[in-house]
Amino acid sequence: MKLKNFLICWLPSFVLMFAINGLFHGKIASDFFDRQFAPIQSVIHPSEYTNMFWVVLLELILSFGMVYFIIETQTSMISVGRAAFRGALINLISASSWNFANASMFIRWSDTLTIVDVTWHVALGAAAGYLIAVIFNRFGHLI
Numbered sequence: 001m002k003l004k005n006f007l008i009c010w011l012p013s014f015v016l017m018f019a020i021n022g023l024f025h026g027k028i029a030s031d032f033f034d035r036q037f038a039p040i041q042s043v044i045h046p047s048e049y050t051n052m053f054w055v056v057l058l059e060l061i062l063s064f065g066m067v068y069f070i071i072e073t074q075t076s077m078i079s080v081g082r083a084a085f086r087g088a089l090i091n092l093i094s095a096s097s098w099n100f101a102n103a104s105m106f107i108r109w110s111d112t113l114t115i116v117d118v119t120w121h122v123a124l125g126a127a128a129g130y131l132i133a134v135i136f137n138r139f140g141h142l143i
Helices: 003-028 030-043 052-071 080-105 111-142
Strands: none
16 A cells, blocks of 8 residues: 555545534534433533544544555555445444443433434445545546
């Protein structure tokens, strides 16, 4: 794997995941998440006090892993379907780990929240995996 190929795929996938995830959680579905978090409000930070350092770090690491596992052994074109599947799988592992751990610890952790959040992250991972393959297939051979 060439470092340049990695970087040209990693940066756009990070930007996509961070921006779309922020839009989804912060705007589109914010009322839904606020309602789901209401029973445990006393033990979480309000959304406006979210420490973005940890959110950025999470998305950097997650997108790093996705790009690595999608392009690691590629020397020619990447199947966009396979890349989307790998992105979805990596996000399934990540989102379910955090949601299932919270469901096991918080008395009032919402089953609906878990299902919606895991489903969302699987879809986002598939989109990011697709983007990684498209970028690699378009630009990877040029570098």
